[in-house]
Amino acid sequence: MQVCSIYDRSLKFSRALYAILVLAAFFLHNKWLVLFVAIATILGAFSVKLNLPYQIHAMLTKKNYTPIQKDSGELNFVSGATGFLLLIGFLLLQYTQMTNFAWIYILVVDMMIFLACLVGFCVATLMYVTFKRLFSKQTNV
DSSP, X not given: OOEEEEOHHHHHHHHHHHHHXXXXXXXXXXXXXXXXXXXXXXXXXXXGGXXXXXXXXXXXXXXXXOOEEEEHHHHHHHHHHHHHXXXXXXXXXXXXXXXXXXXXXXXXXXXXXXXXXXXXXXXXXXXXXXXXXXXXXXXXX
């Protein structure tokens, strides 16, 4: 398990910004904005340094807050899962006739992003912890 220092408020800011952009994409019916957010979150899965809203917020506010220690695998998984789910929504919009279903799906994913940044409950983090426990038990047996 690799641990990295992260600014929690900057992480919440970047998630909130992504959630607002997805909500704007819904109201504007702009599938390209959904693709943009999906690509941005997938880039953030490779490194926190590629998460531009996080980097900007951290640069502006790091004097005021102390970083916390987080599992970098968890951060990468959450960002990658969010981006992948949004990418599925874009692909549904682009290549199927089920546009109403696709927008509802995108709103559900957006609700989960808002839940993670406002309440602090992240479904992807729960999935990461569950997978980590399952795979660590299998390697110990």
